[in-house]
Amino acid sequence: MDVTQPRNAGMDGHEQALDLTRGIAAYVNHPLVAGLARVIAKHPQADIANAFNHKQVACKMWALDRLFESCGGRFGRIWVLGGWYGVLPAMLFNDARFDIAAVDSIDIDPEVAPVARTLNRDAGDRFRALTADMYALDYAAGRPDLVVNTSCEHIADLRAWLALLPRGTNVLLQSNDYFSEPTHINCVASLAAFEAMAALREVRFSGELPTKKYTRFMLIGTV
The missing domain is CATH 3.40.50.150 (Vaccinia Virus protein VP39)
Known part of the structure; x- marks a missing residue:
């Protein structure tokens, strides 16, 4: 694998945030983090980061x-x-x-x-x-x-x-x-x-x- 090219290089910021929160939700198995991942996926226009x-x-x-x-x-x-x-x-x-x-x-x-x-x-x-x-x-x-x-x-x-x-x-x-x-x-x-x-x-x-x-x-x- 080319280590100079990140695996998520083709993702925009929204996709990266969604991928990250889904991964964290799977790891910690916490409803709040899972809910945050749902919001990012379903409501991309929401200012949830703020x-x-x-x-x-x-x-x-x-x-x-x-x-x-x-x-x-x-x-x-x-x-x-x-x-x-x-x-x-x-x-x-x-x-x-x-x-x-x-x-x-x-x-x-x-x-x-x-x-x-x-x-x-x-x-x-x-x-x-x-x-x-x-x-x-x-x-x-x-x-x-x-x-x-x-x-x-x-x-x-x-x-x-x-x-x-x-x-x-x-x-x-x-x-x-x-x-x-x-x-x-x-x-x-x-x-x-x-x-x-x-x-x-x-x-x-x-x-x-x-x-x-x-x-x-x-x-x-x-x-």
């Missing part, structure tokens, strides 16, 4: 660790708002610490729902990807055990949105101080500023996670 980049994954792992420490691992139904491609639900379903009846990934963009369903296919009817505006949801009727919003920097009036949730609703909220990102319309300068903005009735966890370009802030508690 959704699974190391910063996104690190922030979600941090969220899961602190959630388990502060609230335990048993939940009925969880609503993930701004759910995008359903990565956080997939991580929840594949974390042995958690026993979750169902997760709804809710996003206003209709194009992300099919991708989220593909990624979470193995969860069956425990997972739903819904297209909806978070301001139009009936939180009282839905009665989720936990509402997750990891992109509060995109919410113009965080306090007004939180007022839509019934008193006593459990929430996990994240924001950041990445003011230079044009799509971030309501960043916070500090953890204290985030706490003041959210004004939760009970705070079970409050912390920050520094990254290279910004610091991510997180609150877990009840409204």
Whole structure:
């Protein structure tokens, strides 16, 4: 064999990514990796590399660790708002610490729902990807055990949105101080500023996670 010519030389980047993830999925026999391979194969237009980049994954792992420490691992139904491609639900379903009846990934963009369903296919009817505006949801009727919003920097009036949730609703909220990102319309300068903005009735966890370009802030508690 000509060692100067890689065996995958004729593949484009998408084909190489698919080949790689399929190989890793076969080796580790992990549903999340298999789901990622399905997404790459079925939804080549999806920006799944961005959704699974190391910063996104690190922030979600941090969220899961602190959630388990502060609230335990048993939940009925969880609503993930701004759910995008359903990565956080997939991580929840594949974390042995958690026993979750169902997760709804809710996003206003209709194009992300099919991708989220593909990624979470193995969860069956425990997972739903819904297209909806978070301001139009009936939180009282839905009665989720936990509402997750990891992109509060995109919410113009965080306090007004939180007022839509019934008193006593459990929430996990994240924001950041990445003011230079044009799509971030309501960043916070500090953890204290985030706490003041959210004004939760009970705070079970409050912390920050520094990254290279910004610091991510997180609150877990009840409204």
